[in-house]
Structure formats: C-alpha cells, structure tokens
Amino acid sequence: MTWSPPTWDVAATAALGLLLAVGVPFIADTPGRVLLAGAAVLLLGSVLRDLVARPRLAADADGVVVRRLTGTTRRPWGAVRVRVREVRRLGLRGGTLELDGSTGPDDDGPLVVLGRRDLGTAPASVARALRALDPTGG
Numbered sequence: 289m290t291w292s293p294p295t296w297d298v299a300a301t302a303a304l305g306l307l308l309a310v311g312v313p314f315i316a317d318t319p320g321r322v323l324l325a326g327a328a329v330l331l332l333g334s335v336l337r338d339l340v341a342r343p344r345l346a347a348d349a350d351g352v353v354v355r356r357l358t359g360t361t362r363r364p365w366g367a368v369r370v371r372v373r374e375v376r377r378l379g380l381r382g383g384t385l386e387l388d389g390s391t392g393p394d395d396d397g398p399l400v401v402l403g404r405r406d407l408g409t410a411p412a413s414v415a416r417a418l419r420a421l422d423p424t425g426g
C-alpha cells in the first residue's frame with residue numbers, strides 16, 4: 289500500500305507557483321517583488337518535494353518505507369510504532385500520523401510526522417491500514 293499527495297493537488301500547487309513566478313516582473317515595488325518571488329519559490333519547492341519523494345509512505349509485509357528528499361528510510365514492523373496525534377486549533381480538528389522508530393528509552397530513533405497533505409488522506413485511516421498490515425500487532 290502506498291500514500292502520497294494527490295496528483296491534482298501537486299498540479300494545482302505547481303500552477304499557482306508558476307503563476308506567481310510569471311507575475312514577479314509585473315510588480316512595481318521591490319519588497320512586493322521579493323515577497324512574490326519567495327512565495328513562488330516555496331510553492332515550487334513543495335512541488336519538487338512532492339514529485340521526488342513519491343510515494344511518501346509505503347507499507348508491505350516487511351515494514352514501512354518513508355521517502356524524503358534526502359533518501360528513503362525502511363523500518364521493519366518490530367522497530368516502528370504507529371500513532372495518530374489529534375489536535376484542535378482555532379476550533380478545527382486535525383491530526384498527524386507519527387511513526388516512532390525509537391526502540392527504547394535510550395534510543396533516539398527517527399520520528400516521522402506526516403500530515404493529511406503528505407498522505408493524501410486522513411492520518412487516522414492510514415494508521416488503521418498500517419495496523420492491519422503489521423504482523424507484530426504494534
């Protein structure tokens with residue numbers, strides 16, 4: 289099973305980033321031009337990350353694989369704990385999927401935090417699917 293940002297979301301972000309980049313020369317004031325160029329760079333950087341690190345999360349019988357710009361991390365099922373952290377901000381509910389790779393109190397294994405945009409679906413549904421795939425029951 290794999291999870292990644294929806295293609296339409298990546299395409300819309302790319303279109304908006306390109307639109308902002310094209311608009312930079314038409315801005316008269318320098319601070320506005322810098323802000324618009326910065327926004328375009330951030331959006332296009334996000335698109336680049338979404339394309340390079342696709343799929344963002346994959347799971348099979350052996351464990352989970354998380355792709356980032358710096359590479360791919362594979363963790364076996366016995367070395368990863370799946371948790372959903374629910375938060376409430378400004379009256380809205382949201383959540384993140386936490387994949388904790390630490391094996392004990394003295395181990396600082398990787399903590400991977402993925403949101404709804406990274407996964408393309410609700411983190412709680414991804415956590416349920418991961419728990420169903422986990423043969424260790426963790």
